[in-house]
Amino acid sequence: MASSSANIWVMLGLGLAGTILLMTQKLKKTVKEDFGAFIQKLKLLPPPQPAPPKAPHPLTNLTFAVSDLIDIEGHVTGFGNPDWARTHQAASRTASVVSTLVDGGATCIGKTIIDEMAYSVIGENKHYGTPTNPGVHDRIPGGSCSGAAVSVAANLVDFSLGIDAIGGVRLPSGFCGVIGFRASHGSISQSGIIPISPSLDTIGFCAKDPDVLRRAVHVVMKLQFAAQRSPRQIIIADDCFELIKLPVDQVIQPVIRSTEKLFGRQVLKHENLGAYLSSKVSSLLELSAKKNNNQVKTSTINLLAHMMQSLLRYEFKENHGEWINSVKPDVGASIRALFHEGNVIDESEIQKMHRVKTEMRLALNSLLKDDGLLVIPTFADPPQKVGGKEMSSETYLNRFNSLQSIASLSGCCQVTIPLGYHNKCPLSVSFIAKHGGDRFLLDIVQTMYSNIQEQVEVVSKSKSTSNSYSRERSAELAKEKGNQAFKEKQWQKAIGFYGEAIKLYESNATYYSNRAAAYLELGSFVQAEVDCTKAIELDRKNVKAYLRRGTAREMLGYYKEAIEDFRYALVLEPTNKRAAVSMERLKNLFQ
Structure with missing residues (x-):
């Protein structure tokens, strides 16, 4: 009898162990296969190759994914919310940017998860889950186009598409350790894409290979390949690096060393960006005085962060407020907060912000000209742990938004470059070029990328670099x-x-x-x-x-x-x- 009981317990133990093993294997298989990046799998195939002697399609054999706010004919664009998907019909046409890529030879294999209605920078979605950050599984992937960055970081596609209003592509690219590109505002058609904040929205790309990124953007923007130009100056925004809670030397030294090696030391310049903008953007003075914020350095950049958020809230509400009020969908607290009575933005203030945007573009174009780059950190803090509360902190968000606001408000193009890891968290640096300088920016990234990665290794092994940048x-x-x-x-x-x-x-x-x-x-x-x-x-x-x-x-x-x-x-x-x-x-x- 005792022997029979023992056998039963052994059988139960083996069964339980087998169940746990199967569940573990299933979980690993799920993570390994798509990391939760995709909300829908599909396939858009390119047209047949042209007959010789014509050249093959430029994007032949490349695969890509699109964020779930970009239309694909015959499929409902879900916008990160099941009530939106339920109340909208399947798209009658494919977004022009997707059609252009497919015609260029690339294959679209699916749609990726976004934050709810793309109204967040965290990467979490209470309806569809949070994609797993391939580099650091316990950290958020960043948003709003979280799945786009994850799909590239996990080698599921060669590149991906998203929309970047306040960092929707740049942040997840930085958090997931891939290259992220924000195109100049208005440079790529957004036909067939759900708007978030039209005065800030622009197309963004994620990729691991700078050459793949460059080829894809060239096809979409119809850029002509030409001889690459060296930068006349690479400007380091010193006050922006004062914002970050990361090892500054590990973020900036690879860029400095790579610049010296490839172009010479004389190309490097230093600039207090906040002071420069406050001297060039006269409309900032009115807004600054109203907020009693006349400090130079980071306070000017901080003011830009508040402006960017105000524009986002105003334009998001203008575009989607009617649907939210009529459908009463299940949405998160941050979206619900837009409709509180006290949350009203004066239209005259919005007009002032648009004047600031115009002046900012002119100021940065004047600073950078045709062959200059501005170097800033991609983010101020490492990605928080999944489910963490840091991102609800106003100070924490302001540091993030301050760095994103420079390109968002000026409409300039920006690229994020991965720099390895510090304490198992990703590091990233960003280059900004003048509005319309997309080809120049991509050319420079292709020239510098491999050398920057080499310098990352050198810096990480060096014990003396901690004080070198400050010296x-x-x-x-x-x-x-x-x-x-x-x-x-x-x-x-x-x-x-x-x-x-x-x-x-x-x-x-x-x-x-x-x-x-x-x-x-x-x-x-x-x-x-x-x-x-x-x-x-x-x-x-x-x-x-x-x-x-x-x-x-x-x-x-x-x-x-x-x-x-x-x-x-x-x-x-x-x-x-x-x-x-x-x-x-x-x-x-x-x-």
């Missing part, structure tokens, strides 16, 4: 103070600032060359010659250092050496009149 930034600030003192003809003061910069970052040729210029003004020709020689050792193409050393040597009576310096400056810069005149004068006098 370099301090050195640049000291140099700028030296430049100001030089302009004010305070030569000794300038020498002191340049000396401080050299102590902080002794391998910068410009610092030595600038100090030499101040020494020349004081008649300290020996010190000027020494500094110029050091500058030339660090940078053989530093024309100013040759000119200044030539001047110092001439004053010291080393005429032959001075002639050689002016001659070499002329080789480097054949149109340099100062070098030509100085060399000819000395040759006529002493040869």
Whole structure:
């Protein structure tokens, strides 16, 4: 009898263990297959390949997915809410952006989950679940186009499509460790796409391979392939990096090192973006004064975050308020809050915000021109744990929105670049180009991407990088103070600032060359010659250092050496009149 009971318990134990094993295997299989990214599987096949000698379709053999706010003929666009899906008919036409990609040779394999009515940046959907972040399973994937980023990160498709109003593609791409691209506002037709906030909405792409991303965008935007241009300047927005609660050196150093290696140090610039915008965007002053927020630096960026949210709320309500009021759907608290009596936005304020948007675009286009990039963090904090409450914090959301607002309000194009992980959480950096600079931005990403990834490895292994960015930034600030003192003809003061910069970052040729210029003004020709020689050792193409050393040597009576310096400056810069005149004068006098 005892033996029989024991056998029963053994059988029950084995059965229970088998059930658990099957459930575990089923769960792993579900996660492995689609990570909860898809809400619907389908297939849109490209047309047959053209007969030779015509070239094959440019996107042949590539697959993609679309977010569930983009129409596909014969399928209901669900907009992340079952009541919306229930009350809307199947689409009569496929969105033009999807048709263009399919005609270009790509195959669409399904629709991906979005946040409810795309009105969130978290990636959670109470109706359809939260897609699993492939890189960090216990962290949110980010929204609103969570499934689009997850489908790419999990290698389920080559690229995916979504809509980015306030970070709907950029944030999930950054959180899931893939490349995210926000196109210039108005550059791609949004026909057949449910609007969220039309003045902010634009098409976004997720991809792992920069070449795949570039090819897909070229097809959609009908861009012509042309010779790639190097950036004239890569501007680091210092005040934006002060916002983040992540290791700054691991975010910025790969970009700095890659820039130095590919384009040279002279391309790098630093800018206080908040101060720049507050000086260029006059309409900000009215809104800033109303909020009693006249601080520079992060406060200006913070104000932009509030503006972006106000525009989103106003336009979302304008587009979908009637449906929500008539259907009374089951929606989340953040959407319900829009319809509280106290939540009314003055239309005159909205008009002011639109003026700010226009001025912001002009200001950033003026700063970046045709061949400049602005570097900012993609997000301020690592993704929270699934089910966490951090995203409900106003401070937490403001840091997120501040960084997203720059491209959203200006309409500029932006790309996010993954930078590996820190404490098992993803890191990402973003490049912004002028409005309409999409091709230039994608070309630069393709040029820099692999080198940035190499530098990520270098930085992660280096123990000395934690303070390098702050030292370099301090050195640049000291140099700028030296430049100001030089302009004010305070030569000794300038020498002191340049000396401080050299102590902080002794391998910068410009610092030595600038100090030499101040020494020349004081008649300290020996010190000027020494500094110029050091500058030339660090940078053989530093024309100013040759000119200044030539001047110092001439004053010291080393005429032959001075002639050689002016001659070499002329080789480097054949149109340099100062070098030509100085060399000819000395040759006529002493040869």
